[in-house]
Amino acid sequence: MRHIIVLVFLFWGGLVHAGALTVEDRRGAQRFDSSPERIAVLDWALAQQVLDLDVVPVAMPEIALYRDWVAEPAIPPEVIDIGRRGAPDLERLAALGPDVILVSDVAPADVARLERIAPVLVFDTFDASHDNIAAAQRIYLMLARLFDREALALARLDAMAREIEHLADDLRHRRFRQVAIIRLNDAATIWVYGENSFAVAALERLGLENALPQPPSRWGVAQRPLDTLAEVTDGALLAIRPHGPGAEVFDSPVWRFLPAVAQDRFAEMPPLWSYGGILTLGRHARAISAALISLAP
Amino acid sequence: MTDRRIAPRATMIGAVFLAVAVAHLAAGTDLEVSRMVALVLGAEPGAFADVQFTHAVLPRLAMALLCGAALGLAGSLFQQLTQNPLAAPLTLGAASGAWLALVIATLLLPTLATDRAEWVAFAGASLAYSLVVAISGLRGLIGLSAVLAGMAVNLLFGAIAATIVLLQSPYFGHLFVWGAGDLGQSGWDKVTWLTPRLLPLLVASFLLGRGLTLLRTGAEGAEARGLPLAPFLAVTAGLALGLTALAVAAVGLIGFIGLVAPNLARFAGARRPRAELLMSMGLGAGLLLATDLLAVLANQVTRDLVPSGAMTALVGAPALIWLMRRRLGAGDQAIYRLPPGPSRVAFVVWLGLAVAAVAMTLAALTVGRDEAGWQAAWPTMLTLELRWPRVLGAAAAGLAMALSGVILQRLIRNPLASPDIMGMTAGATFALVGTAILGGGSIHEAGAGTAILGSLLVLGLLLWLGRRHGHAPTVLALAGIALAALLDAFVKVALAAGSEDSYAIIGWLGGSTYRVTAREACQLALAALMGLGLVLLLRHWLTLLSAGDDTALARGLSLRLARPLCLTLAAALAALVTAWLGPVAFVGLLAPHAAVMLGGRRVAAQALVAGGIGAILMVGSDWLGRMALFPMQLPAGSVASVLGGGYFMYLLMRRKLL
Numbered sequence: 001m002r003h004i005i006v007l008v009f010l011f012w013g014g015l016v017h018a019g020a021l022t023v024e025d026r027r028g029a030q031r032f033d034s035s036p037e038r039i040a041v042l043d044w045a046l047a048q049q050v051l052d053l054d055v056v057p058v059a060m061p062e063i064a065l066y067r068d069w070v071a072e073p074a075i076p077p078e079v080i081d082i083g084r085r086g087a088p089d090l091e092r093l094a095a096l097g098p099d100v101i102l103v104s105d106v107a108p109a110d111v112a113r114l115e116r117i118a119p120v121l122v123f124d125t126f127d128a129s130h131d132n133i134a135a136a137q138r139i140y141l142m143l144a145r146l147f148d149r150e151a152l153a154l155a156r157l158d159a160m161a162r163e164i165e166h167l168a169d170d171l172r173h174r175r176f177r178q179v180a181i182i183r184l185n186d187a188a189t190i191w192v193y194g195e196n197s198f199a200v201a202a203l204e205r206l207g208l209e210n211a212l213p214q215p216p217s218r219w220g221v222a223q224r225p226l227d228t229l230a231e232v233t234d235g236a237l238l239a240i241r242p243h244g245p246g247a248e249v250f251d252s253p254v255w256r257f258l259p260a261v262a263q264d265r266f267a268e269m270p271p272l273w274s275y276g277g278i279l280t281l282g283r284h285a286r287a288i289s290a291a292l293i294s295l296a297p
Numbered sequence: 298m299t300d301r302r303i304a305p306r307a308t309m310i311g312a313v314f315l316a317v318a319v320a321h322l323a324a325g326t327d328l329e330v331s332r333m334v335a336l337v338l339g340a341e342p343g344a345f346a347d348v349q350f351t352h353a354v355l356p357r358l359a360m361a362l363l364c365g366a367a368l369g370l371a372g373s374l375f376q377q378l379t380q381n382p383l384a385a386p387l388t389l390g391a392a393s394g395a396w397l398a399l400v401i402a403t404l405l406l407p408t409l410a411t412d413r414a415e416w417v418a419f420a421g422a423s424l425a426y427s428l429v430v431a432i433s434g435l436r437g438l439i440g441l442s443a444v445l446a447g448m449a450v451n452l453l454f455g456a457i458a459a460t461i462v463l464l465q466s467p468y469f470g471h472l473f474v475w476g477a478g479d480l481g482q483s484g485w486d487k488v489t490w491l492t493p494r495l496l497p498l499l500v501a502s503f504l505l506g507r508g509l510t511l512l513r514t515g516a517e518g519a520e521a522r523g524l525p526l527a528p529f530l531a532v533t534a535g536l537a538l539g540l541t542a543l544a545v546a547a548v549g550l551i552g553f554i555g556l557v558a559p560n561l562a563r564f565a566g567a568r569r570p571r572a573e574l575l576m577s578m579g580l581g582a583g584l585l586l587a588t589d590l591l592a593v594l595a596n597q598v599t600r601d602l603v604p605s606g607a608m609t610a611l612v613g614a615p616a617l618i619w620l621m622r623r624r625l626g627a628g629d630q631a632i633y634r635l636p637p638g639p640s641r642v643a644f645v646v647w648l649g650l651a652v653a654a655v656a657m658t659l660a661a662l663t664v665g666r667d668e669a670g671w672q673a674a675w676p677t678m679l680t681l682e683l684r685w686p687r688v689l690g691a692a693a694a695g696l697a698m699a700l701s702g703v704i705l706q707r708l709i710r711n712p713l714a715s716p717d718i719m720g721m722t723a724g725a726t727f728a729l730v731g732t733a734i735l736g737g738g739s740i741h742e743a744g745a746g747t748a749i750l751g752s753l754l755v756l757g758l759l760l761w762l763g764r765r766h767g768h769a770p771t772v773l774a775l776a777g778i779a780l781a782a783l784l785d786a787f788v789k790v791a792l793a794a795g796s797e798d799s800y801a802i803i804g805w806l807g808g809s810t811y812r813v814t815a816r817e818a819c820q821l822a823l824a825a826l827m828g829l830g831l832v833l834l835l836r837h838w839l840t841l842l843s844a845g846d847d848t849a850l851a852r853g854l855s856l857r858l859a860r861p862l863c864l865t866l867a868a869a870l871a872a873l874v875t876a877w878l879g880p881v882a883f884v885g886l887l888a889p890h891a892a893v894m895l896g897g898r899r900v901a902a903q904a905l906v907a908g909g910i911g912a913i914l915m916v917g918s919d920w921l922g923r924m925a926l927f928p929m930q931l932p933a934g935s936v937a938s939v940l941g942g943g944y945f946m947y948l949l950m951r952r953k954l955l
Contacts, residue, residue: 065465080668083928084463086804087811090683092928095667105801107741109814116682126797128736185795186471188353188481189602215600219796223474223602226483227353230345245411245471252483257348275797 023146025121027111032119035148036099040118042088044070045125046102049140049277051075052156053149059096061085068242070273072283093117100146121146126275128218133201136278160282167289168207175296176265178211178235179203179288183274184246188226190239196220198274199240202284211235219275226252232260238291240269267291306565307576314583318358321586324593325354356482361589361605362582363491364480364548365558367540369581370502372555373562373574374537377509378530379438382563382620383775385556386422386541387782389443390450392552394425395545397454400472404461415494418542425450426538432945433713441774445713448778449945452717452882456938459803460931470795477786477793478551478606480589491547498539502574505533509570551606552786553613554581554588560620588612601794610786617779618762633710633843639896642906646895650909657913661688661920666927682815690813691919691933692912693822694878695888697870699911700828702885703892703904704867707843708860709770712893715886716871719777722880723784724755725872730791730802740801741812745876752872755780759868760861768860808881808934810919817877828870829908836900838863881934883941884911891944914940 021032040059041047047060051073060066063081067074080096082088093101094117101118103111104125114120123139126132137157144153181199183191193199194214203210211232214222226249229237237260249255260266269287273280322333328350332340337355342348368386375384375391386392398421402410410417430438432446462469482488508529511519520526544551561584562576588608595603662684664673676684701716708714716722728751733740762776763769788806792799813821832839838859841849849856874881892907918940919933 081928083930084804086463086801087809087930087932089923089928089930091665091680091923092667094679094683105741107744107812109817110741110812113683113814116679186474187487188483189474189479191795217600218798221796222600223794225481225596225602227349230349249483252486253348253352254483257342257345257352259345262345 023142026124030121038099040093040098040101042103043085045276049143052277052279053144053147055147058098061088071271126218132196140278163282164205164285167285171206171289176236176292178209180211180232180235181238183240184243184249186245187248187252190224190226191221192224193221198280198284202281202288206285226254229258236292236295237266238269240272242271267295317587321358321590324590326350352484353482356485356488357480359488360480360482361586363495364544365554365582365585366578367495367544368554369558369577371537371540373559373577374533376559377570378533381439381443382560383444387552387556388447390425390429390447391422391538391541392545392550393451393454394421395542396550397421397458400458400461414546415543418546419539422538422542441711442713445711445718448718449886453938453942456935459806460935463803473793473795473799474604475549477604477789478549479604480548487547495543498536502536506571551609553609554585557613557616558584604790604793607790610783614779614783618776633707635898636712636893638894642896642902653913657916661916666924686813686815686818687810687919688916689822690810690818691915693825694874694881695884695911695915696908697825697828697874698881698884699888699907700832700904701867701870702889703907704863706889707839708863709774710843712890716867717880717882717885720755720781721868721871722875723781724751725875726788726880727751727784730788734791740805748876749872756868767857805879807932808879809932810878813877821873821877824873831866832904833901839900883938884914887941887944
């Protein structure tokens with residue numbers, strides 16, 4: 001239903017500005033004469049959104065680290081690395097002559113400087129005061145409109161919704177109704193996903209409950225002492241890889257005696273970027289469901 | 298072995314700590330007392346609550362006692378070795394040396410970092426300590442210089458570690474908690490690792506008692522009575538460094554315990570070396586246990602983990618300020634001894650500076666890199682627009698920090714004083730990080746106003762803390778160092794969350810011209826030039842202030858007016874730079890020093906030469922930061938720190954420092 005409203009809205013928008021494109025960003029309506037071809041993306045969440053529209057950016061930051069941590073969707077080799085996420089090389093960016101620069105998390109003065117290079121779209125991706133998942137969906141549709149790929153975007157969102165529904169149906173008959181999703185940090189601390197995170201949003205759409213609720217925050221994640229996990233009394237416990245030095249925890253007595261671990265309610269999930277674009281919701285749902293099925297075939 | 302008088306006090310302290318230990322146990326578990334006793338006596342754990350008690354609560358208690366004892370003893374050894382009540386693993390750079398070594402090892406040789414953590418940490422701690430000894434000189438160890446040098450080494454090592462973390466971001470998430478220092482345990486592994494390594498060092502420390510007693514009579518006296526001085530000093534320092542390294546390798550950076558415990562021990566009446574060692578060890582263990590109790594309690598109500606180190610800083614820094622306020626006056630009659638150098642600035646030097654400034658500016662504007670390699674060409678309009686605010690911002694920041702350093706070194710009468718070491722950039726950092734965390738937003742959007750407010754807060758605190766003593770140099774320096782250490786500990790706690798924000802904060806901490814706009818660069822340049830004008834106007838004040846209280850008073854200078862005013866000027870310059878670039882370390886320390894060595898002995902000449910050096914250094918660092926790891930951009934402040942550290946080592950090799 002929501003998609004149809006969006007679609008109607010998009011058509012209406014298209015009629016009003018026949019010929020030109022108008023996209024909403026943080027500052028309001030931004031006009032483009034045509035769909036931009038050369039796209040520069042300055043953070044990973046937006047890069048994932050763009051790649052999920054089958055659009056290949058000309059430039060994005062820290063590609064090597066992206067391959068380790070975000071992994072999906074894969075980055076074609078021709079994309080140029082423009083350095084750190086927090087401080088991309090503007091001269092290199094300018095030399096690439098982009099048609100549009102997509103950014104988040106920047107001060108107004110930075111936007112003004114980027115605008116000297118190319119038109120800029122600023123998005124509020126992650127914020128404690130809004131719903132990160134709704135924001136990601138809004139941004140995805142905005143970008144789809146910018147790249148003239150609304151049909152693809154809606155089809156992907158629809159496919160994702162249907163897939164999640166299907167997974168939820170399957171999980172309904174299985175053992176676990178409560179699930180906690182974590183990342184391991186070191187031998188005594190972990191991160192727990194809570195409100196405003198993709199992991200917990202995916203749980204909810206799968207019809208599951210978060211076994212370790214955390215108040216909403218900017219990134220939807222809280223760092224806690226290991227023994228917090230004892231509160232997962234009869235739910236499943238899922239940890240996102242890579243564990244890094246957090247793997248030390250597997251050898252510790254406290255870990256082995258955690259109710260969830262001792263009773264074989266623990267499983268691992270493949271690398272997932274929890275701070276990505278909207279389709280990452282589906283990636284989480286898929287990984288959660290696979291992990292739960294491995295625990296309760 | 299112990300003084301008889303202090304026995305009742307020791308008993309009382311022991312009783313308090315027993316109560317703390319019981320509270321620590323009770324806070325960590327919901328078990329009944331009878332069950333706890335049964336488990337300690339060997340009952341088979343059943344439910345998870347039992348295992349949590351036996352394998353998380355108990356080892357945490359043991360770890361607090363062991364690390365507290367190690368840090369307290371290390372602090373006492375350092376203090377007795379240097380006869381300096383401010384010496385400690387934290388203030389002498391040893392802790393941050395151990396930390397940097399472990400960060401580097403984690404990056405380059407991960408297996409070494411986990412299998413031989415104690416040796417890696419020991420190597421780092423020893424390197425940092427040697428650097429501090431070399432900078433302040435053996436004689437300087439007894440005074441403020443050692444602590445100033447230690448804080449400088451902390452800044453340098455911190456900058457290098459932060460840069461490494463920044464470039465490898467998500468891989469270092471776990472280091473953040475460790476950087477803040479946390480005692481959380483999930484088994485007895487670490488305790489059983491630590492105990493056999495720690496015990497020999499604890500025992501060996503008490504064999505030093507006689508030597509330490511002899512040392513109190515002075516180096517010559519001790520040698521005359523048959524103490525082999527050099528080996529003894531080396532062994533003592535080695536033990537203190539070993540204890541520090543073990544604590545850092547086991548639980549991370551926990552500050553203040555080693556500083557506060559020995560001072561408290563003396564306050565409680567420990568006089569003889571061995572009594573002081575023993576009491577410092579006990580008090581260290583008790584203090585860490587007590588502050589960790591606060592962390593355990595805080596963890597039950599906060600969203601994110603509260604690392605133990607946060608609480609030791611919260612309790613330790615005020616304790617430090619209180620302790621140092623009790624023993625004031627000493628050393629305040631000192632006058633500012635300039636480092637050696639020619640008596641005036643030669644024409645060649647002026648010419649050299651001018652040529653270097655022009656050349657560096659041209660290079661920064663015209664030489665760049667792209668996919669094809671190095672390019673030297675007059676930049677296009679757009680490239681120029683991207684480059685000049687950075688170049689101007691860097692130059693202005695260098696000038697302002699150098700001036701701030703010139704003022705502070707004369708005000709504090711110590712050639713190692715500088716705005717970053719004295720907390721003037723920490724206030725801004727704290728305000729920005731705090732706003733970003735409380736507001737749930739990004740540090741990049743918090744704004745310059747917040748940063749300036751934070752710096753003003755630190756300035757206000759310094760003025761308030763120093764008012765009773767007429768803003769005497771030692772008071773200001775110590776209050777500044779204590780505030781800097783406290784605020785730094787808070788920032789480390791904010792970083793501990795290890796989220797994407799942590800990397801944004803680390804990037805900002807490097808001090809970068811990246812976000813300086815054209816307008817801000819011009820404002821900063823104007824402010825720096827006004828600062829230069831004011832320093833030149835106030836040069837007689839500064840000359841008199843550095844000549845000692847008596848001279849200044851005899852010449853009719855109102856110290857109560859001149860000191861706060863000069864302090865405010867120094868703080869304002871540092872605050873502006875920090876607001877727009879982030880903290881820029883080392884320039885304020887290095888530039889005035891180098892200026893003297895080039896002949897800038899009078900205030901006006903020192904300010905001009907230091908300002909020029911500061912500007913050139915920052916423009917050069919900014920350019921290098923943009924080029925070195927292209928397309929990764931390194932913050933100018935971090936590059937300047939590394940270059941500054943290099944400069945000091947060069948001076949050491951030539952033995953011309955102080």
